[in-house]
Amino acid sequence: MKTKCLIIGSGPAGYTAAIYASRANLSPVLYSGNQPGGQLTITTEVENFPGYPEGISGPELMDDLQRQAQRFGADIRDGLVTNIDVESRPFKVTIDSGDQIEAETVIIATGASARFLGLDDERRLWGMGVSACATCDGFFYRKKRVAVVGGGDTACEEALYLSNLASKVYMIVRKDYLRASKVMQARVFEKENIEVLFNCNTVELLGEEFVEGAHLVEHKGTDLERHFNIEIDGFFLAIGHQPNTSFLQGKVELDEAGYIKTFGGTTATNIEGIFAAGDVADPRYQQAVSAAGMGCRAALDAEKFLAQK
Numbered sequence: 001m002k003t004k005c006l007i008i009g010s011g012p013a014g015y016t017a018a019i020y021a022s023r024a025n026l027s028p029v030l031y032s033g034n035q036p037g038g039q040l041t042i043t044t045e046v047e048n049f050p051g052y053p054e055g056i057s058g059p060e061l062m063d064d065l066q067r068q069a070q071r072f073g074a075d076i077r078d079g080l081v082t083n084i085d086v087e088s089r090p091f092k093v094t095i096d097s098g099d100q101i102e103a104e105t106v107i108i109a110t111g112a113s114a115r116f117l118g119l120d121d122e123r124r125l126w127g128m129g130v131s132a133c134a135t136c137d138g139f140f141y142r143k144k145r146v147a148v149v150g151g152g153d154t155a156c157e158e159a160l161y162l163s164n165l166a167s168k169v170y171m172i173v174r175k176d177y178l179r180a181s182k183v184m185q186a187r188v189f190e191k192e193n194i195e196v197l198f199n200c201n202t203v204e205l206l207g208e209e210f211v212e213g214a215h216l217v218e219h220k221g222t223d224l225e226r227h228f229n230i231e232i233d234g235f236f237l238a239i240g241h242q243p244n245t246s247f248l249q250g251k252v253e254l255d256e257a258g259y260i261k262t263f264g265g266t267t268a269t270n271i272e273g274i275f276a277a278g279d280v281a282d283p284r285y286q287q288a289v290s291a292a293g294m295g296c297r298a299a300l301d302a303e304k305f306l307a308q309k
């Protein structure tokens, strides 16, 4: 099987690239990856995507984007890309089913995944109280006590969602301020059952089979250092993301954090004919709308590259 344009990833960047590439008659093939629809399928309301004055649910938005891409003929498939032979022309791309596909251009839009603190207990109690998705697992914590780690927009969003289910929500924040946008901060501080624990780090999770608590240290390494436990049933990670680029190591140039480097104010990577879009290539903005914009640019860059060839 051959294609002019192979798109890897099905978040806002991937689908927008598919819309543009289809309309440019590139007949793109898009592989959806592990989480079809991407990170927005595990969020609740999206309030800041232009065009939706009342907001829209994440899954609905992704469904709309997928249908819009299909309307123009994008070939959307299940499957995970496991390898790209960047030496061959066309590129030889391997799918987890074992199939190979030849692509004249590739747009990488594989996004990013939730990060862990690195505690052994996180792995040990994963799915037993430890989660990285409040909207997926929040239901299990009705009238229970939970903690959310992190002080960014994701952490605030998770804490707010959980505060409508759980009896008590702690936010464990390592600095003395929240990094989240002002509007999210205000919503958090308004909620009576959310308590923000500033200057705190989690050092251990308690519980044999299920999470029963967390051991925290406040003002670590200072004269004010204090250790204490909180009783919780759920521990939600919201400390940012890491780019999904492990399959590109040694093939496409990445920065020190693993994000794909793009050049010349375009979506071009160091490999001619391979372009990158969305969170996988954008450590700075990481917004659905900026990812969609970059997906558009990647498709235009791919079209121009093919036209010049």
Ligand code: NDP
Binding pocket: 048, 117, 149, 150, 151, 152, 153, 154, 155, 157, 173, 174, 175, 178, 179, 181, 238, 239, 240, 241, 284, 285, 286, 287
């Ligand atoms: P961010 O990088 O913005 O925030 C990560 C948070 O986790 C920070 O508070 C950070 O602390 C903390 N953190 C990181 N590592 C550790 C650690 N090892 N231990 C303890 N705390 C840690 O990530 P988000 O996922 O929140 O957001 C990513 C992007 O997506 C942002 O641009 C955000 O604005 C956007 N977003 C927007 C939403 C919206 O507009 N509704 C919703 C969700 C995300 P510190 O501040 O000390 O570094």
